[in-house]
Amino acid sequence: MGTDDISNESVLDLIGAIYEVALDGSRWENVLTRIDDAIGGRTLFGVFDPASGLSSLLSPRIDPDRVQELLGWAPRNPLLPLGIGRTPGEVFTIGDFITRDEFTRSDFYNEWWQPGGFDTEPLTTNLLVDHNATGILTSHRPSNLSPYDDKARRLFATLAQHLVRAVAIQRRTHQVDIAGRAALAGLDGLDQGFILADAQARPIFVNRRAHEWLDAADGIVIDAGALSAITSDDGRCLQTLVGSCSIDNPDRIGGEMSLRRLPGRMPLHVQVTPVGSDWAESSVSLASGWRSSAMVLITDPEPDARSRLDALRARYGLTRAEAAFALEIVKGGGRKATAERLGIADGTARSHLSKIFDKTGVGRQAELVRLLLQK
Incomplete structure (x- = not known):
């Protein structure tokens, strides 16, 4: 062929x-x-x-x-x-x-x-x-x-x-055996949220980390029995991505998105992936009439961002205050909103941002955010 x-x-x-x-x-x-x-x-x-x-x-x-x-x-x-x-x-x-x-x-x-x-x-x-x-x-x-x-x-x-x-x-x-319902419990050891859902975004399996976000309504929620989000736009987008993975959809594409959280928190990163029906049927004890659709993998970028900031401090010589400002600005809202969240004057924020630009070699806030969030 x-x-x-x-x-x-x-x-x-x-x-x-x-x-x-x-x-x-x-x-x-x-x-x-x-x-x-x-x-x-x-x-x-x-x-x-x-x-x-x-x-x-x-x-x-x-x-x-x-x-x-x-x-x-x-x-x-x-x-x-x-x-x-x-x-x-x-x-x-x-x-x-x-x-x-x-x-x-x-x-x-x-x-x-x-x-x-x-x-x-x-x-x-x-x-x-x-x-x-x-x-x-x-x-x-x-x-x-x-x-x-x-x-x-x-x-x-x-x-x-x-x-x-x-x-x-x-x-x-990796290193997680997902060959059965009992083995799926091993996914509770992941730092990421892991959810299996049907084509209507109804959760079939939810690991420990995903449960924590759902219980706290931290970006992701259950609404009328289906996965959704704290904002209606994000909820519709999430359900569309999950629905695109239906085995009745010949394209089965899935996709990625960000789920907004409460003010001051970095968005959750969500990856929605089609799940083959053969794998899901052997992995999960199915309810009558249920058919596989999607795997939803959720990642919180904040811990990784902090680790990257430690590395950036060592590499670029950021002060502790500059590093804290850089971490906060990644959460969105721009310089003034970041200053308000940190309780500092806008002039101080402008000074921090200027020094961070000089030390990292970037010239725009969007470039700085990409630098801090890059894998």
């Missing part, structure tokens, strides 16, 4: 399988094989995350010995540094960085790449770039075939976006 042969229905089915693998890592090899078949290449998938213990290097169509040899080439692989910093999901190839002649003159090309039968125009995307954690996916085209065409590139780019989300979910749920 190749891109000329794959139907839209098959692509949607493959996207669904990508999200299922986020909850069952044993399915990665099967999904990578299906990606190979869809695009017409040989996929190499690698993730290394010391913090969560997640580590994997897989390629169903490349000789296992050659895959292992790749690890030994890391210090001399001229390609490794090139894609660092590229946004996860962005597709790039060798020619975006160096010429073909430069690459083919390297020892890495002549001793590992060329003997493997790969052409010089692979499709690559970062799956995650986060401090010491790295993840990358590369689809190698056999050198005896023509290079990837535009249709293959578009399909790879589409799948890349879903793979990035799947890896993010897997990082959060």
Whole structure:
């Protein structure tokens, strides 16, 4: 199979399988094989995350010995540094960085790449770039075939976006066995909220962290038996995202959003992902007539923001007052609102902001917020 042969229905089915693998890592090899078949290449998938213990290097169509040899080439692989910093999901190839002649003159090309039968125009995307954690996916085209065409590139780019989300979910749920109703209780150990919901946004399973937010009406609530939010606009958006994951919807897309909280609190980040019916039916003791729809993963950015601020203080030399101001301004409302919440004069706030800009090298509040919230 190749891109000329794959139907839209098959692509949607493959996207669904990508999200299922986020909850069952044993399915990665099967999904990578299906990606190979869809695009017409040989996929190499690698993730290394010391913090969560997640580590994997897989390629169903490349000789296992050659895959292992790749690890030994890391210090001399001229390609490794090139894609660092590229946004996860962005597709790039060798020619975006160096010429073909430069690459083919390297020892890495002549001793590992060329003997493997790969052409010089692979499709690559970062799956995650986060401090010491790295993840990358590369689809190698056999050198005896023509290079990837535009249709293959578009399909790879589409799948890349879903793979990035799947890896993010897997990082959060790694080491949690979710093979049954009793095992789902293990999700209570997560710092993130985890909810399984049907197409009407009715919760089927709610872990401990999500219960805490629901009980406190902290951004997310239950309204008329369905997931909603403390603002009507957010509630409608959340229910729309969950509804889009219904198995009756051929697109099953899900999505991401922010849930506003009470004044002075940073919004909750919500990721809504389709759940395959086969997985859900084996994982949850179903009520009569219930059918799977969505997994809702909720993250509170405030603890991470504080950790990032500690790192920023060390890196940029922020004072304690400047760091406190930076943390507060992330919560929204602008400089004057931040000053009011901290009980300081607007002139003091202006001074803090000016010094923070000078030390971090950004020039706008929006840029500062992105710096503080970046993964």
